[in-house]
Amino acid sequence: xxxxxxxxxxxxxxxxxxxxxxxxxxxxxxxxxxxxxxxxxxxxxxxxxxxxxxxxxxxxxxxxxxxxxxxxxxxxxxxxxxxxxxxxxxxxxxxxxxxxxxxxxxxxxxxxxxxxxxxxxxxxxxxxxxxxxxxxxxxxxxxxxxxxxxxxxxxxxxxxxxxxxxxxxxxxxxxxxxxxxxxxxxxxxxxxxxxxxxxxxxxxxxxxxxxxxxxxxxxxxxxxxxxxxxxxxxxxxxxxxxxxxxxxxxxxxxxxxxxxxxxxxxxxxxxxxxxxxxxxxxxxxxxxxxxxxxxxxxxxxxxxxxxxxxxxxxxxxxxxxxxxxxxxxxxxxxxxxxxxxxxxxxxxxxxxxxxxxxxxxxxxxxxxxxxxxxxxxxxxxxxxxxxxxxxxxxxxxxxxxxxxxxxxxxxxxxxxx
Amino acid sequence: xxxxxxxxxxxxxxxxxxxxxxxxxxxxxxxxxxxxxxxxxxxxxxxxxxxxxxxxxxxxxxxxxxxxxxxxxxxxxxxxxxxxxxxxxxxxxxxxxxxxxxxxxxxxxxxxxxxxxxxxxxxxxxxxxxxxxxxxxxxxxxxxxxxxxxxxxxxxxxxxxxxxxxxxxxxxxxxxxxxxxxxxxxxxxxxxxxxxxxxxxxxxxxxxxxxxxxxxxxxxxxxxxxxxxxxxxxxxxxxxxxxxxxxxxxxxxxxxxxxxxxxxxxxxxxxxxxxxxxxxxxxxxxxxxxxxxxxxxxxxxxxxxxxxxxxxxxxxxxxxxxxxxxxxxxxxxxxxxxxxxxxxxxxxxxxxxxxxxxxxxxxxxxxxxxxxxxxxxxxxxxxxxxxxxxxxxxxxxxxxxxxxxxxxxxxxxxxxx
Numbered sequence: 023x024x025x026x027x028x029x030x031x032x033x034x035x036x037x038x039x040x041x042x043x044x045x046x047x048x049x050x051x052x053x054x055x056x057x058x059x060x061x062x063x064x065x066x067x068x069x070x071x072x073x074x075x076x077x078x079x080x081x082x083x084x085x086x087x088x089x090x091x092x093x094x095x096x097x098x099x100x101x102x103x104x105x106x107x108x109x110x111x112x113x114x115x116x117x118x119x120x121x122x123x124x125x126x127x128x129x130x131x132x133x134x135x136x137x138x139x140x141x142x143x144x145x146x147x148x149x150x151x152x153x154x155x156x157x158x159x160x161x162x163x164x165x166x167x168x169x170x171x172x173x174x175x176x177x178x179x180x181x182x183x184x185x186x187x188x189x190x191x192x193x194x195x196x197x198x199x200x201x202x203x204x205x206x207x208x209x210x211x212x213x214x215x216x217x218x219x220x221x222x223x224x225x226x227x228x229x230x231x232x233x234x235x236x237x238x239x240x241x242x243x244x245x246x247x248x249x250x251x252x253x254x255x256x257x258x259x260x261x262x263x264x265x266x267x268x269x270x271x272x273x274x275x276x277x278x279x280x281x282x283x284x285x286x287x288x289x290x291x292x293x294x295x296x297x298x299x300x301x302x303x304x305x306x307x308x309x310x311x312x313x314x315x316x317x318x319x320x321x322x323x324x325x326x327x328x329x330x331x332x333x334x335x336x337x338x339x340x341x342x343x344x345x346x347x348x349x350x351x352x353x354x355x356x357x358x359x360x361x362x363x364x365x366x367x368x369x370x371x372x373x374x375x376x377x378x379x380x381x382x383x384x385x386x387x388x389x390x391x392x393x394x395x396x397x398x399x400x401x402x403x404x405x406x407x408x409x410x411x412x413x414x415x416x417x418x419x420x421x422x423x424x425x426x427x428x429x430x431x432x433x434x435x436x437x438x439x
Numbered sequence: 440x441x442x443x444x445x446x447x448x449x450x451x452x453x454x455x456x457x458x459x460x461x462x463x464x465x466x467x468x469x470x471x472x473x474x475x476x477x478x479x480x481x482x483x484x485x486x487x488x489x490x491x492x493x494x495x496x497x498x499x500x501x502x503x504x505x506x507x508x509x510x511x512x513x514x515x516x517x518x519x520x521x522x523x524x525x526x527x528x529x530x531x532x533x534x535x536x537x538x539x540x541x542x543x544x545x546x547x548x549x550x551x552x553x554x555x556x557x558x559x560x561x562x563x564x565x566x567x568x569x570x571x572x573x574x575x576x577x578x579x580x581x582x583x584x585x586x587x588x589x590x591x592x593x594x595x596x597x598x599x600x601x602x603x604x605x606x607x608x609x610x611x612x613x614x615x616x617x618x619x620x621x622x623x624x625x626x627x628x629x630x631x632x633x634x635x636x637x638x639x640x641x642x643x644x645x646x647x648x649x650x651x652x653x654x655x656x657x658x659x660x661x662x663x664x665x666x667x668x669x670x671x672x673x674x675x676x677x678x679x680x681x682x683x684x685x686x687x688x689x690x691x692x693x694x695x696x697x698x699x700x701x702x703x704x705x706x707x708x709x710x711x712x713x714x715x716x717x718x719x720x721x722x723x724x725x726x727x728x729x730x731x732x733x734x735x736x737x738x739x740x741x742x743x744x745x746x747x748x749x750x751x752x753x754x755x756x757x758x759x760x761x762x763x764x765x766x767x768x769x770x771x772x773x774x775x776x777x778x779x780x781x782x783x784x785x786x787x788x789x790x791x792x793x794x795x796x797x798x799x800x801x802x803x804x805x806x807x808x809x810x811x812x813x814x815x816x817x818x819x820x821x822x823x824x825x826x827x828x829x830x831x832x833x834x835x836x837x838x839x840x841x842x843x844x845x846x847x848x849x850x851x852x853x854x855x856x
Contacts (some may be wrong), residue, residue: 038495072515078455079519080526086524091518098489102509108504109497118539121583166538265818289780357538363692 025147027192028057028181032066033420034195034254035099038106045106046258047195048152052112057147059187059356061157061180062097062103069173076226085130089159089170093119096156096176104154104383107275114152116324117143119159119168124179127162127171131170133160135178135241138186147187155183177238185245192242193271195233199253200272201226201233203437204289209430211438214270217285219277219382221285225414229290229378242274242418285390286381286435289428293375295325296349297406300356302366305338313340313356313364320355324350325419326409327375340417341407343418346372374406375424378416379431391415397434403427442564443473444609446597447779448482451612453669455523462523463675464612465569469529474564474757476604478597479572481512486590502547506576506587510536521571531569534560536576536585541596543577543586544589550577550586552595552658555603564604572600592653600701602662605715608660609666610688611651616670618643618650620854621706625842628855631687632704636799637663639704639846640832646707646795651691659691666691694799702807703852704796706845708836710792712742714767715759715821719772720781722755729780730757730773737772740766743793743826743835745768753790758824760835763789791823792841795833810834814851821846 028043028051044060051058063069072092076083093228101118107114119126126133143153157176161167164166166310171178177194184192194305199214201223206212218226221242227236233251242249262269310329317324325343332338344352349372355369384390394415398405403426407418419427432438445468447461461477468475473765480486481739489509493500495738496841517533525532536543539559548586559764560570577586588595592610601609613813616631618640623629650668660664681687694700718728727746734741742760742786749755761769766789773785801807815822820843836844849855 039494041496075455075515075519076522079458079522082526083522084525085519087518087533090521090535091515093512097509097514099512101504102492104504104507105496105500106492108501109499116504118507118585168535201581230761 023055023057025187025189025382026051027059027061027180027184027189029176029192030063030193030254031176031196032063033071033197036066038419041103042106043258043409044103045110049112050258051108052152055126057422059153059183060103061144061155061176062096062099062130063157063176064099070094078269081252084266086167086332089130089168093159093168093170096158100154100156106152107152112152115146116154118156120161122418124160125163128162128374130169130190135175135182137161140186141271155179163206174235177235178241181238181241181247181249184247192247194249194251195254196233196251197254199270200234200251203240204428204432209427209432212432213438215272217273217280218277218287219280220274221431222380222382225273225378225380225389226290229292230246246276268272283383284381285378285383285387286437289431290380290381291375291428293424294346295343295374295376296346297371297374297418298344300340300365301369303340304364305332316355316359322350322355324418326407328407328409338392343376347383358388373421374418375421376416377424377427377431378414380414383414385412393434394431396429398427401426401430440471440474440766442604442606442642444478444597444606445814446609446611447671448479448613449480452479453476455519458520458611459523459663459731459827462520462527464560465524467675469569470675474704476560476570476572476600477520478572478593478600479513479516480518480574480593481644485512497763503584506547506585510576510587511516512584513575517571517573521572524571526746529569531571532563533571535573541577542580545581547586550626552577552599555599557603560604560642570595570637572695591652595658596653597630598658598664600664611666612671613650613666613668614671615650617668618844621685621845625845626849627831629731629849630855632689634690634692634697635695636814637691638830639797639799641689642785642797643707648754656840663693674749685702700800701799702729703796703854706794706848708792708794708796708841708845710841712760712791712793712835713763714788714791714835715761715769716754716786717757717782718786719754720757721781722749722753733772733776734769737768739769739772743824745824745831790838792838793833793835794844794848795831796843797831799830802829810851812846814847815844820845
């Protein structure tokens with residue numbers, strides 16, 4: 023029998039009534055002939071409450087104990103869902119991270135999955151049992167202690183389980199019904215994409231399309247786990263069709279599976295950017311390292327980096343962006359390094375935003391970037407900096423023009439369909 | 440270094456502030472030179488909430504899943520206490536039942552401890568670590584699943600851990616400051632007992648002196664674990680003395696340790712009794728079995744049983760008591776057995792109470808029972824039934840006379856001191 027992973031987040035399991043609704047979704051798939059593993063989060067609000075207690079207990083809490091406390095939320099949900107499923111006549115049992123086990127490294131609070139032994143789950147499937155798995159948690163095999171994967175880690179748990187059991191698909195039930203060409207709040211004509219390639223989704227996820235955790239997309243890409251983002255609000259007995267016999271949603275999959283490849287898939291944007299320019303740095307080997315080394319040591323997340331060829335061959339300007347939250351710290355780090363780096367001055371601009379055009383098809387299409395720059399120019403939007411990758415063009419612009427830019431680009435690439 | 444177990448119930452760990460107070464108690468004992476294992480319950484109210492969700496999920500919930508859900512309460516408390524202890528500079532780590540492990544049988548919801556491997560805890564002590572243990576929970580080694588010991592099971596966890604690690608003492612912090620000669624709400628002159636023998640405590644616990652779980656006392660008796668009942672309301676820095684250098688409380692210990700043995704230690708009572716009399720049963724072998732077998736099959740807890748020698752040698756009356764909660768069911772069972780047992784009629788009386796005089800010293804003292812009966816007679820209190828054991832005399836009386844009886848007996852045995 024084919025295997026299926028279904029993942030439900032905190033709002034889907036917020037109380038017993040909603041857990042009952044989740045159970046109906048699960049029963050539908052069991053009745054359709056799947057061996058199902060369900061991955062659940064803590065009831066919404068629970069994790070925040072538990073984290074609050076830890077902080078209250080000690081602002082600098084021990085992360086091993088934090089994991090012990092916080093992992094209890096998923097434990098409750100998995101037990102309750104198993105109870106409900108059994109009461110509906112669906113054989114089921116709950117699995118905690120340490121029972122499967124889901125092995126992780128020892129980075130408590132933000133552990134990474136090292137491996138999942140699928141044997142216990144397979145034994146359960148052989149008995150016709152649904153595996154109800156606590157998301158977000160694992161076991162550090164060296165210490166025998168509970169670890170957690172960091173906030174939103176249940177997506178990652180689901181994809182990792184899907185890889186471990188060779189699932190046909192990993193269904194992520196969430197509060198949006200799929201991945202859109204851009205944020206529909208900015209562009210009402212934004213269209214849900216039936217399919218998105220892993221690489222594209224990775225760019226979208228890291229650019230603030232908050233549908234899936236970045237790490238879960240990475241993992242899905244590495245293990246080729248077909249991941250289907252769909253709405254948790256749909257009735258469990260709603261017809262499972264979007265015209266192609268599939269329920270409405272977005273399938274994140276291998277690009278080979280996407281027949282009608284478009285050049286551009288979506289427009290992502292992030293308002294959470296600031297720009298820093300270092301003026302007249304000595305243009306010599308090692309200067310970039312002398313700037314970005316200390317920033318990295320300070321855990322400052324540098325994104326777009328632009329360095330032009332210098333005019334005089336002796337000095338150059340370096341421009342880069344950091345998230346707004348890191349801006350003050352970055353400026354601090356640079357001020358302290360003035361003598362060492364030997365620049366003239368640092369300029370900061372907090373009122374900027376990044377807009378990105380993403381599409382796996384642009385690898386084989388010329389002119390995509392030119393089209394972007396022309397469109398922005400026609401709208402009188404000034405480009406502060408540009409970076410590109412094989413499947414993405416990002417431009418930094420003034421924050422107040424971001425909606426306009428997104429609308430213009432969405433139109434110029436014909437994304438409204 | 441000597442080892443000490445400290446157990447704190449739900450009200451002592453109801454919130455982070457109270458957990459901090461518990462940590463101060465622990466630190467005091469660490470500073471005094473003990474290797475400490477702390478056993479904690481769930482925050483008060485938590486277990487009820489979790490049980491409520493299980494019942495809500497399905498009235499006939501799976502008890503394995505129930506255990507998974509409910510055990511999460513203790514997990515949270517143990518993690519939080521470990522965080523607080525570490526923040527106070529006291530090395531500590533939390534231990535869940537499955538980590539130690541505390542092995543139990545597979546009777547989910549009311550599992551019995553089969554064994555505790557003290558090695559992991561000893562390793563922690565060697566590192567100078569306080570062991571913060573989730574009470575109430577264990578591991579079924581056959582299935583690898585979490586079990587719980589039934590309500591109030593944390594007392595039992597504490598005593599079992601004390602036995603496993605060879606603790607000098609098991610301190611139970613509770614909302615009373617010890618065991619009294621009787622309920623002070625009935626007899627204001629009731630006196631706290633400095634020491635009580637295991638056997639006496641067992642009688643008192645099973646008779647409704649709700650200080651300790653019956654099973655924890657049984658376990659303490661079997662393993663000779665000196666168990667000290669003391670108040671959790673006392674300030675952690677209060678002087679640890681009752682005049683003998685001990686903190687105020689009651690030590691439950693071997694009778695050999697009790698130097699000034701009293702004949703009678705306490706007066707226990709229970710209002711939660713009903714009396715059933717079966718009139719004119721055939722006086723022949725097997726008749727008792729024909730009555731009590733079916734009651735036992737119906738999980739009805741029969742307590743005092745009185746059967747007199749019959750007058751005519753052919754018929755007799757059988758009187759016994761059952762808890763109020765079982766009364767209706769017991770009457771039902773008997774009605775259905777009328778033809779099989781062959782009695783004339785069944786009489787029930789719900790308005791009764793049991794009063795017991797308990798004392799290990801009465802084994803070697805004659806006249807204790809006579810004194811009891813005389814005292815009740817002088818107060819015009821009618822005795823409905825009598826049962827005795829080596830260290831206990833129980834009488835069944837009318838419920839409305841119970842306070843009077845307890846006061847009279849408390850006085851006649853000189854328990855006010």
